[in-house]
Amino acid sequence: MKIQAFSTNSLTESIVAFAQFVRSHGLNVGMQETQDALLAARAGLLTSRLGLKHALRALFCTSPEERLIYDRLFSLYWDTNPIDLRENKNKTTTQGAVLKKTNTTLVLLGEGKTPDTYKNAKTVSGANETELLRKTDFTKVSEVEARKLEEIAQRLFREIAMRLRRRMKESKTDGKVNLRRTIRRSLSYGGEPLELFRRARKPKKQRLIVLLDVSGSMDKYSFFLLRFIVALRQHFRQLEAFVFSTTLIRISKAIQCNQIDTVLDLLNQQANNWSGGTKIGECLETFYDTYGKRTLNGSPTVIILSDGLETGSPEKLGEQMQRIHRRAKKVVWLNPLKGMTGYEPIARGMAAALPSVDEFKAAHNLNSLLELETILANA
Amino acid sequence: MDSLKNSSEILAALENHQYVADDELATVLFLMLRLRKPLLLEGPPGVGKTEIALVLSDLLQTPLIRLQCYEGLDVNAAVYEWNYQKQLLGIRLQEGSDLSVAEKEKHIFGPDYLLKRPLLQSITNDTQSPVLLIDELDRSDEEFEAFLLELLSAFQISIPEIGTIKATHKPYIILTSNRTRELSDALKRRCLYHWIDYPSLDKEMAIVHKRLPHIETQLLKQVVDFVQELRQRKLAKTPGISETIDWAESLMALGYRDVNQKAIQQTLGSLLKSVDDIRLIHNENPSVLNQ
Numbered sequence: 001m002k003i004q005a006f007s008t009n010s011l012t013e014s015i016v017a018f019a020q021f022v023r024s025h026g027l028n029v030g031m032q033e034t035q036d037a038l039l040a041a042r043a044g045l046l047t048s049r050l051g052l053k054h055a056l057r058a059l060f061c062t063s064p065e066e067r068l069i070y071d072r073l074f075s076l077y078w079d080t081n082p083i084d085l086r087e088n089k090n091k092t093t094t095q096g097a098v099l100k101k102t103n104t105t106l107v108l109l110g111e112g113k114t115p116d117t118y119k120n121a122k123t124v125s126g127a128n129e130t131e132l133l134r135k136t137d138f139t140k141v142s143e144v145e146a147r148k149l150e151e152i153a154q155r156l157f158r159e160i161a162m163r164l165r166r167r168m169k170e171s172k173t174d175g176k177v178n179l180r181r182t183i184r185r186s187l188s189y190g191g192e193p194l195e196l197f198r199r200a201r202k203p204k205k206q207r208l209i210v211l212l213d214v215s216g217s218m219d220k221y222s223f224f225l226l227r228f229i230v231a232l233r234q235h236f237r238q239l240e241a242f243v244f245s246t247t248l249i250r251i252s253k254a255i256q257c258n259q260i261d262t263v264l265d266l267l268n269q270q271a272n273n274w275s276g277g278t279k280i281g282e283c284l285e286t287f288y289d290t291y292g293k294r295t296l297n298g299s300p301t302v303i304i305l306s307d308g309l310e311t312g313s314p315e316k317l318g319e320q321m322q323r324i325h326r327r328a329k330k331v332v333w334l335n336p337l338k339g340m341t342g343y344e345p346i347a348r349g350m351a352a353a354l355p356s357v358d359e360f361k362a363a364h365n366l367n368s369l370l371e372l373e374t375i376l377a378n379a
Numbered sequence: 380m381d382s383l384k385n386s387s388e389i390l391a392a393l394e395n396h397q398y399v400a401d402d403e404l405a406t407v408l409f410l411m412l413r414l415r416k417p418l419l420l421e422g423p424p425g426v427g428k429t430e431i432a433l434v435l436s437d438l439l440q441t442p443l444i445r446l447q448c449y450e451g452l453d454v455n456a457a458v459y460e461w462n463y464q465k466q467l468l469g470i471r472l473q474e475g476s477d478l479s480v481a482e483k484e485k486h487i488f489g490p491d492y493l494l495k496r497p498l499l500q501s502i503t504n505d506t507q508s509p510v511l512l513i514d515e516l517d518r519s520d521e522e523f524e525a526f527l528l529e530l531l532s533a534f535q536i537s538i539p540e541i542g543t544i545k546a547t548h549k550p551y552i553i554l555t556s557n558r559t560r561e562l563s564d565a566l567k568r569r570c571l572y573h574w575i576d577y578p579s580l581d582k583e584m585a586i587v588h589k590r591l592p593h594i595e596t597q598l599l600k601q602v603v604d605f606v607q608e609l610r611q612r613k614l615a616k617t618p619g620i621s622e623t624i625d626w627a628e629s630l631m632a633l634g635y636r637d638v639n640q641k642a643i644q645q646t647l648g649s650l651l652k653s654v655d656d657i658r659l660i661h662n663e664n665p666s667v668l669n670q
Binding site for chain 2: 051057
């Protein structure tokens with residue numbers, strides 16, 4: 001493949017080769033785009049270098065992220081002189097693991113140049129990494145990856161929220177024709193049912209209560225779990241959220257306003273005062289006594305996100321769990337430790353709580369959180 | 380459209396229509412007119428995405444057809460709908476006639492009984508190509524994007540009872556999105572793509588000046604400086620260009636000649652649209668004032 005403009009013989013060839021070049025670096029460019037690029041060239045957009053750059057950018061890119069990649073590729077391809085090729089070659093190799101990976105993957109894909117094969121190309125580079133990140137335990141995510149993971153999580157959570165909302169809506173609209181009212185009204189039209197009236201099923205008000213453990217042992221997880229809670233709010237309008245370690249704090253309001261930063265600040269401030277121990281039982285008692293009346297009616301689904309490392313009395317925890325379980329439709333306990341191989345819920349607190357838990361799931365990486373969707377869809 | 384020979388002419392024409400654009404946007408618009416591909420504009424709210432469509436229709440002197448997307452938007456609201464009441468009446472009227480059932484049906488499902496919604500309207504214009512604006516596409520459901528595909532690539536719409544309706548004049552299609560969700564690849568591949576970001580200081584000053592020619596230079600500079608600084612902050616709602624213009628306008632209306640603490644307190648509501656943001660800014664001294 002000719003990977004620099006100077007090595008081609010005509011403009012058409014340069015453009016076609018450039019299309020191949022950017023494609024091999026992960027942009028979603030097929031026959032159609034290449035053809036359009038040639039058409040654009042004919043439309044007289046080649047009088048200036050900038051014009052060419054802008055025109056091809058509009059054709060080849062589909063997101064702000066791709067535009068950044070494009071800009072780099074563009075100068076790499078069009079601005080290289082044979083003289084400083086050696087230098088530039090070095091540059092390409094240091095461009096980072098992601099790009100290199102793409103190259104090798106595409107070589108393996110072979111020469112079958114159907115646009116469809118390349119359709120996936122864009123995600124090939126990300127795919128492996130994304131897949132890997134989704135499986136990585138939250139505690140083992142590095143600073144750099146954390147931002148990427150957050151991005152992915154943001155997107156997936158949004159998709160979940162959208163799907164859940166969609167499902168609810170479908171069931172809302174299949175109301176049956178209300179014959180009685182329709183016929184009554186049709187009298188004024190001489191017996192023709194001109195206006196159809198429907199009786200839609202009233203959408204059931206779904207309630208969800210989330211209790212998040214933010215004690216020292218949960219430190220690394222709570223950040224992502226908090227994001228997850230915020231995402232859930234988009235589906236469950238009536239979401240009540242609490243955080244606890246030694247005391248219980250209601251954060252529903254803050255989450256409603258999307259002020260995740262405020263919550264995090266609040267947690268950071270409080271964290272210093274907290275001795276690190278977790279009194280799950282006591283906190284659940286506070287929850288039940290103070291907020292139970294208001295929140296535990298209409299059989300809500302209760303989600304508890306905690307590692308179950310109780311420093312208070314396990315008996316109390318078991319007791320409180322029973323009380324809550326009696327008034328909830330379903331109690332889901334998400335435990336990040338469950339993702340560890342060989343984990344058994346034998347910690348005293350966890351063991352005491354388990355009898356009152358309907359679903360006991362892991363919550364140590366993104367994938368495990370995504371699996372919650374099925375549980376929530378039936379919530 | 381034929382009078383516009385290249386992108387710099389477009390730039391000048393946009394300028395005449397009170398729209399300050401850069402080279403890249405002009406190039407993209409030129410491509411859109413030439414290649415007849417739809418244009419997908421993405422960017423934060425309030426940077427003039429919708430405005431482009433309005434200006435373009437003005438520029439080309441062609442009607443603008445607008446489809447505002449929302450969650451739950453479906454074919455019946457966007458493409459076409461049968462006029463059921465009229466159909467029922469039509470059946471009644473035909474009761475005495477000796478037409479066969481097939482003929483009757485053909486009549487009932489004819490163009491007379493078809494209600495055209497924006498997308499269908501856009502391809503059935505008799506005289507010229509309209510500008511079709513599909514606004515805030517990211518608000519619609521993903522399923523809805525699929526309905527658009529046929530229109531975007533082939534400029535036609537298929538209606539089961541009638542058949543395929545081809546565009547008499549291909550519309551110029553502009554889609555906008557705030558990127559609250561990622562649009563499908565299928566849709567993106569059929570469009571030119573352009574990302575509009577918040578403008579630079581100079582560009583924003585030019586835009587505000589274009590809209591408010593009587594503004595004094597000192598006020599203009601201070602206003603834009605202040606807004607540009609605000610955008611660097613973490614706010615619940617980052618102000619767009621339209622907010623800048625609104626704010627400058629309200630300052631002018633109140634007779635202020637420069638931005639001071641009192642002016643900010645009185646008019647911040649036209650710039651920041653969230654109580655928390657307003658409180659945040661009120662509680663501190665913006666650096667603009669110290670200069």
